[in-house]
Amino acid sequence: MKIKPFSIHFIFAWVFLFGFIPLCLVVIASFLTKDHVNLVSLPLTFSNYKELFSPLFAKVFFRSLIIALMTTVCCLLLAYPFSYLLAKSKHKSVLLVLIIIPFWTSSLIRTYSLIAILKFNGILNVILLKAHLINQPLSLLYTNFAVITGLVYNLFPFMVLPIFTNMERFDFRLIEAAKDLGANKWAIFFRVFLPNTSGGIISGCLLVLLPAMTLFYIPNVLGGARSVLLGNMIQNQFLVLENWPQGAATSVILTVLLLLLLFLYRHHGKGVIH
Amino acid sequence: MKPLALKSLAKKSYLGLIYCLLYFPILVLILYSVNNARFSLQWHGFSPRWYGELFHDRALWSAFFHSVMLGLNASIISTAVGLLACVHLFLNRSYKRRSLFAMLLLLIIIPDLVLGVALLIFFNVFLIPLGFFSLLIAHVTFSIPFVVLTINSQIHTLDPNIYFSALDLGASRHKALSKILLPMLWPAVLSAFLLCFTLSFDDVIISYFVAGPDFSILPLTIYSLVKAGVTPELNALCSITFLISMILVIIAHRLTRKSS
Numbered sequence: 001m002k003i004k005p006f007s008i009h010f011i012f013a014w015v016f017l018f019g020f021i022p023l024c025l026v027v028i029a030s031f032l033t034k035d036h037v038n039l040v041s042l043p044l045t046f047s048n049y050k051e052l053f054s055p056l057f058a059k060v061f062f063r064s065l066i067i068a069l070m071t072t073v074c075c076l077l078l079a080y081p082f083s084y085l086l087a088k089s090k091h092k093s094v095l096l097v098l099i100i101i102p103f104w105t106s107s108l109i110r111t112y113s114l115i116a117i118l119k120f121n122g123i124l125n126v127i128l129l130k131a132h133l134i135n136q137p138l139s140l141l142y143t144n145f146a147v148i149t150g151l152v153y154n155l156f157p158f159m160v161l162p163i164f165t166n167m168e169r170f171d172f173r174l175i176e177a178a179k180d181l182g183a184n185k186w187a188i189f190f191r192v193f194l195p196n197t198s199g200g201i202i203s204g205c206l207l208v209l210l211p212a213m214t215l216f217y218i219p220n221v222l223g224g225a226r227s228v229l230l231g232n233m234i235q236n237q238f239l240v241l242e243n244w245p246q247g248a249a250t251s252v253i254l255t256v257l258l259l260l261l262l263f264l265y266r267h268h269g270k271g272v273i274h
Numbered sequence: 275m276k277p278l279a280l281k282s283l284a285k286k287s288y289l290g291l292i293y294c295l296l297y298f299p300i301l302v303l304i305l306y307s308v309n310n311a312r313f314s315l316q317w318h319g320f321s322p323r324w325y326g327e328l329f330h331d332r333a334l335w336s337a338f339f340h341s342v343m344l345g346l347n348a349s350i351i352s353t354a355v356g357l358l359a360c361v362h363l364f365l366n367r368s369y370k371r372r373s374l375f376a377m378l379l380l381l382i383i384i385p386d387l388v389l390g391v392a393l394l395i396f397f398n399v400f401l402i403p404l405g406f407f408s409l410l411i412a413h414v415t416f417s418i419p420f421v422v423l424t425i426n427s428q429i430h431t432l433d434p435n436i437y438f439s440a441l442d443l444g445a446s447r448h449k450a451l452s453k454i455l456l457p458m459l460w461p462a463v464l465s466a467f468l469l470c471f472t473l474s475f476d477d478v479i480i481s482y483f484v485a486g487p488d489f490s491i492l493p494l495t496i497y498s499l500v501k502a503g504v505t506p507e508l509n510a511l512c513s514i515t516f517l518i519s520m521i522l523v524i525i526a527h528r529l530t531r532k533s534s
Contacts, residue, residue: 262383
């Protein structure tokens with residue numbers, strides 16, 4: 001018995017035409033030359049990729065990577081105990097919805113809402129002054145600190161969800177068993193709990209690390225002149241400098257990096273299972 | 275007993291602290307949007323006047339209507355396309371399942387930025403003018419994977435034989451679909467629709483690349499205002515937008531949970 005066959009061809013056509021082909025065009029464009037009239041022109045070249053090994057790009061790339069790594073570490077440190085408590089909580093479903101809501105709502109607006117807290121005469125400074133922890137207000141906004149805060153704030157749910165899912169599937173009787181066999185607290189954590197939740201940790205880190213390099217509006221809103229991420233660079237190359245081939249090459253490198261990490265993750269995941 | 279109570283208190287306060295940190299900035303935003311003062315941090319009493327000023331801003335209204343129109347169209351198309359595909363895959367063992375899911379997975383893991391750039395190049399190559407249609411295509415493209423995921427997770431709780439028994443009992447295919455399968459699926463469909471709408475309504479990154487000058491949409495208008503700085507009117511605008519998407523997300527979530 002068959003449903004009308006075009007029902008699946010349509011989604012295929014759509015995803016292929018507007019998803020797959022555009023992504024191929026990025027790869028093609030990355031090998032073309034910049035042209036002032038048509039944006040890109042024919043002579044094929046590797047120079048866009050060679051350019052990416054210049055010191056300027058390397059600097060942006062490493063700064064971006066460091067900011068993304070710090071964001072990931074902060075998210076992980078906050079989210080790991082949080083997910084544990086969540087998985088153990090009686091009101092799991094309500095608490096989970098409260099974590100998912102920010103995931104679907106505008107991250108631009110949530111980034112904007114941080115300004116009132118971080119700015120020079122903002123709430124955080126007022127609280128710190130009132131508590132006599134500082135003598136004069138700190139300039140927090142337009143620094144890398146603000147960018148990392150913004151990124152952690154926006155990407156936190158992406159870290160919680162995979163770790164939580166993993167912990168929920170964890171059989172807590174294993175901890176009892178380890179206790180019975182005489183393991184101490186540290187051994188239970190490092191040799192039983194942590195290895196069993198490492199899958200969630202790795203997927204969470206991937207889900208935070210990669211967007212952290214591309215969310216260009218967070219540095220634009222919260223960061224200073226020095227907080228340029230890979231995402232800002234691609235955005236500039238396309239819309240300000242109009243150097244599309246260069247922007248395309250940067251996007252390709254970003255995607256390759258992502259696929260590489262995913263491949264390593266799958267490889268690692270298989271290693272755990274066997 | 276005492277250290278145990280202390281421990282549970284510490285656990286609860288950690289959970290509470292994280293939730294406070296997550297929702298405090300939004301709460302502050304909403305409070306300032308009804309504060310009767312332009313520059314002050316102090317509370318000057320409740321006033322809806324910033325909302326009133328938004329009401330008279332015609333550029334904002336047009337961006338709002340554009341966004342709603344775009345969101346509705348994009349969610350209708352992507353929900354319809356996704357639903358047809360899910361039903362097809364559910365009733366037929368298709369060899370295309372794997373390749374379809376691979377492509378959808380690719381769309382999910384590719385950073386939004388790269389998809390935005392890719393579509394910008396695509397529209398330029400095929401001479402599609404940037405405006406309503408470019409945005410519509412982009413929004414449908416990034417929503418489709420979420421529709422398929424939402425509906426697919428629901429459809430697997432059903433038994434395909436329900437549909438085939440309806441056929442055996444003499445129902446036409448059309449009837450078996452519309453009277454048997456769809457009524458069981460509609461919470462998931464509605465939920466997918468609402469999630470698409472919020473995704474489209476809030477998207478900045480992809481829209482930033484594929485929007486044209488003649489068709490302004492709300493998230494991009496907000497973005498340009500945000501870069502200019504904090505104003506009470508913007509607080510009001512952001513509060514409304516946030517509340518709209520939050521309500522839609524909660525409804526969508528309740529729908530899928532009830533049925534499962």
